[in-house]
Amino acid sequence: MAGESHRIVVVGAGFGGLEAIHHLKGAAVEITLVDRRNHHIFQPLLYQVATASLSTSEIAWPIRHLMRGRPEVTTLLGEVTGVDATARRVRLKDGAQLAYDTLILATGARHAYFGHDEWEPYAPGLKAIEDATTIRRRILIAFEKAERETDPAVQDALLTFVIVGAGPTGVELAGTIAELARDTLAPDFRRIDTHKARVVLVEAGPRVLAGYPDDLSDYTKQSLESLGVEVVLGAAVTECTADGVIYGGKLLPARTIVWAAGVRASPAAEWLGVPADRNGRIIVEPGLTVPGHPEIFAIGDTVSLAGPDGKPVPGIAPAAKQAGVYVARVIRARLAGDPAPPPFRYKHQGSLAQIGKKRAVIDFGWIKLRGALAWWIWGIAHIYFLISVRSRLSVALSWLWIHTRNQRSARLITQGGDEDESRARSG
Incomplete structure (x- = not known):
């Protein structure tokens, strides 16, 4: 053969x-x-690992396991x-x-950092499991350090989270971080009020979710603001450093920056x-x-x-x-030896983005949805496309726990802690 x-x-x-x-x-x-890498990632839910909603094993599967029934397939790392x-x-x-x-x-x-790859240590993007766990670690460490910090200015910087880019990933990150601070973590700390955490979404363009219809974009912006997210539009970031981001010629002190711009x-x-x-x-x-x-x-x-x-x-x-x-x-x-099929023709099946608990937007072209119904459809669609039955059940139970109890079970600080952050801050 x-x-x-x-x-x-x-x-x-x-x-x-x-x-x-x-x-x-x-x-x-x-x-x-x-x-x-030795695993396949369900990237649409990667941000939920970054925000402590899901564990890595719920959205990633070993490639060899996926190919175990295919003797004609050889997998190489x-x-x-x-x-x-x-x-x-x-x-x-x-x-x-x-x-x-x-x-x-x-x-x-x-x-893509638009010619500024030197920003990456301070503003990690979100494309791999390692990115998600790095971002989760930085978010959780920021709250831990703020609990011990006595300098109000430093404490404010620690409790300021900046997301650069207001596409679907940026919107989903901003909304989930805001809910993490205001709902999940609030009872866990004694010296800081996590409700005062600032989540700032910075977008160079004129609106969030630029690829969506105007009415869904407007709804998304209003929903984010109702969650406490500060939405800054028409402001291109010109610098990312260990101290924060610069946009509009001003420095916003922030110790946690996430890149979702390109x-x-x-x-x-x-x-x-x-x-x-x-x-x-x-x-x-x-x-x-x-x-x-x-x-x-x-x-x-x-x-x-x-x-x-x-x-x-x-x-x-x-x-x-x-x-x-x-x-x-x-x-x-x-x-x-048959004729080739006609040229590839992409069929758009719709665009979906979650904003927060029971808030999402969906654009199917022929119909647009927002709010709780869109959120339910968003959740069902994502669970359906997960690979294994175990993952579907696990994710469904995790989401049920989050949205009934405001608890996220994946709040573990792993892989580096302060040492990792010091490397980022030193460049």
Whole structure:
């Protein structure tokens, strides 16, 4: 079988990569799945790990466990550093090389600091489990330090939390941190009043949730403000330091900053030397192949592709999953000698964002929802798309506990504590 099977290398075990593998089941192929982490993350709920609502095990699963019933799939823990498209080989950081007949690049995205990568130690983004646990640690340590601090100015800085960027992630973080301070932590401290914590959401654009209709954007802003979040619009951040952020020419002292303002694609375009947009995403053909390389597919956050409305296909899980299904169909057609399916066409299934307890917004295009009903639909949808029954039950019970008792069970400070923060503050 080894000599007859078509060799496929999939780089990245995100939504797109796993969906492609799932829909290749039963095909005469040998698949090698490479990822630099040993787990798949349900990224839409990553912010809930960062805000102590969920534990890491509730939104992440070992890749090998997911592939245990697929003997034709070999899983490798490794970091890809390049692609030799001529020799059809993928290069790994340890010097190993993987030969392929077809390559699927589903390498995701990383944080973009708009030319200021030096801000990252002070303002971590949220793309991986490590990011979420770092942010959770900084949030919880800030309250602990404030409890012991005697200098009012330092205490105020410790109790000021700044989120840069008012897209869905920024909105969800701001609302949840505000509820964490006002509901969950309030009975736990004796010297500080956690209700006085400041949560500041800074956005360079004119409104929050810029991709949503105006009425849902306005509702979101009003809901955040009712939770105590300070929403600052039309203000670009010009500096992030250990002391705080600068926007509008003024310094806001803050010891906890979270970056949710932008993303940049992986270096896949650089590996191949192909055209990319300003965010580094490969400009793919309508069939999701790399220009000049029909044997290489690129999907998810790795690519730039216009949707039916002319707007770029968003970097969200449903888009990556649809692309994964499409690529699997194309490969199957090629192996069978059948005509290729029509060009990829993204079908937008709706945009959802949680604001706080029983507050969310949903834009299905044909209908818009807000408030408690939208929150219930948001919760049901996210639970449904979790991979395992155990995770669905665990998340459902965690949310039920949070929203009936105002308790978050994942309030653990791990991995570094003061040492980690001192590294960040020293740059």
